[in-house]
Every structure is written in structure tokens, then in C-alpha cells.
Amino acid sequence: EVQLLESGGGLAQPGGSLRLSCAASGFIFSNYVIIWVRQAPGKGLEWVSGISGSGGVTYYADSVKGRFTISRDNSKNTLFLQMTSLRVEDTAVYYCARQEAGYDSSTYYSYYYLDVWGKGTTVTVSS
Amino acid sequence: SSELTQDPAVSVALGQTVRITCQGDSLRSYYASWSQQKPGQAPILVIYGKNNRPSGIPDRFSGSSSGNTASLTITGAQAEDEADYYCNSRDSSYNHVIFGGGTKLTVL
Numbered sequence: 001e002v003q004l005l006e007s008g009g010g011l012a013q014p015g016g017s018l019r020l021s022c023a024a025s026g027f028i029f030s031n032y033v034i035i036w037v038r039q040a041p042g043k044g045l046e047w048v049s050g051i052s053g054s055g056g057v058t059y060y061a062d063s064v065k066g067r068f069t070i071s072r073d074n075s076k077n078t079l080f081l082q083m084t085s086l087r088v089e090d091t092a093v094y095y096c097a098r099q100e101a102g103y104d105s106s107t108y109y110s111y112y113y114l115d116v117w118g119k120g121t122t123v124t125v126s127s
Numbered sequence: 128s129s130e131l132t133q134d135p136a137v138s139v140a141l142g143q144t145v146r147i148t149c150q151g152d153s154l155r156s157y158y159a160s161w162s163q164q165k166p167g168q169a170p171i172l173v174i175y176g177k178n179n180r181p182s183g184i185p186d187r188f189s190g191s192s193s194g195n196t197a198s199l200t201i202t203g204a205q206a207e208d209e210a211d212y213y214c215n216s217r218d219s220s221y222n223h224v225i226f227g228g229g230t231k232l233t234v235l
Contacts, residue, residue: 035224044229045162045170045213059223095169099224102176104158109192112217112224113160113175120169 002026009121012086022079022096030074033099038092086125093120129153129219131227138233139204147199147230149214157217159197164211209234
């Protein structure tokens with residue numbers, strides 16, 4: 001079964017750090033871009049960060065750039081998100097998701113989609 | 128970066144058809160995909176690409192696109208379709224996903 005499972009969430013103080021993990025199973029992990037998406041309480045989905053299959057290319061939302069670091073260990077089928085200088089506004093459920101891409105040759109449109117999601121891990125930043 | 132706009136809330140009578148829309152400049156070049164999220168659960172993919180459904184998604188869900196607008200249509204809405212629906216696409220300037228603000232669907 002194709003699966004992603006997050007862990008590492010918890011309570012942190014403002015200015016503190018947490019490290020999230022996302023364990024993958026059921027597919028060739030290194031073949032896929034994997035991203036982090038978060039959802040603040042009562043709010044919508046927000047893309048946080050993404051990493052290429054090899055780990056050589058990383059992307060960050062402006063809201064976390066310079067504070068969060070995404071990485072992966074393909075030998076262990078695991079994705080990480082190191083979060084530092086945490087802020088109250090980082091409080092959210094954090095999901096990892098597998099990103100796929102496609103192309104329609106009849107319309108020249110391409111597309112990204114998120115076909116596998118983890119169940120999420122909750123991060124609370126509070127004093 | 129790009130933005131995607133969705134109506135915050137939509138309602139539909141049981142068994143009727145409802146269309147949920149998503150607008151944004153990136154949709155002129157990239158198809159949207161749609162995810163369904165029920166309370167306390169992770170999102171699941173329901174439509175991707177031009178109009179593709181993952182295995183296990185009922186065929187009452189369909190997608191379409193025109194200009195800067197993508198639509199998710201539920202034909203014959205069921206009580207279990209009550210959920211939040213999010214569109215997403217690729218940012219037209221940067222190589223990452225962007226999300227719409229979500230639409231809360233109520234089935235009456």
C-alpha cells in the first residue's frame with residue numbers, strides 16, 4: 001500500500017525548534033517530489049516546501065524561507081522538515097504529500113497534483 | 128506568485144448537481160487538480176489533469192477548464208460529499224504548487 005506517515009509534531013515555544021519526519025512506503029521514494037503542506041486551525045491549505053527526488057533542489061514559501069529546511073534520506077525513504085525560529089503563526093497541522101506531474105499533448109497544458117497524503121502531524125507554537 | 132480564488136461556501140440539495148469554481152491566471156497554462164477534505168481528515172485527490180479521477184473516486188465527480196477558470200462538478204450530490212474542496216495548480220512563475228482558499232460544500 002502506498003503510504004506517507006508524518007511524525008515529530010508537538011508543542012514548541014516561540015523561537016524554538018522542531019523536526020518533522022515523513023516515512024514513505026509502497027513506492028519508489030526517490031522517484032518523486034515530496035512536499036510539505038500545512039493547515040492552520042480553521043484555515044485552508046498552504047504549501048510550505050518541496051524537494052526533488054534526488055534532494056538536490058529545494059523550494060520554500062516566503063513565510064518559512066530562512067527558518068525551515070527540507071531534506072530527505074532516500075536510503076531510509078524518509079522526508080524531513082527542520083523548523084527553527086518558530087512563530088505562533090507556524091501553528092498548524094503539517095502534511096507531507098507526494099507530487100506528481102503530467103502533460104496533455106492535445107492542449108499543451110501541464111499539471112501538478114498531490115496523489116498521496118499523510119495523515120498529518122500537529123505543531124503548536126505557544127508560550 | 129500566482130493566486131487561486133474559490134467561493135468560500137456553496138450548498139446543494141441532495142441529488143442535485145453543483146459546480147465549484149476556481150479562478151486564477153495560472154489556470155490559463157496549467158490544469159487544476161481538486162482535493163476533498165472532511166473534518167479531521169487529510170485531503171484526498173478527487174480530480175486531476177484535464178478530467179481524471181483516481182481509482183475509487185465516484186464518477187459523479189468531474190472536472191473542466193475554460194480560460195482562467197477551473198470547475199469541479201458533482202452530478203447527483205450525496206450526503207457524503209459534504210466537505211471542503213480545494214483546487215490547486217502550479218504557480219505560473221515558480222515551480223511549486225499553489226492552493227485556492229477552499230470551498231465548503233453543504234449538502235442540504
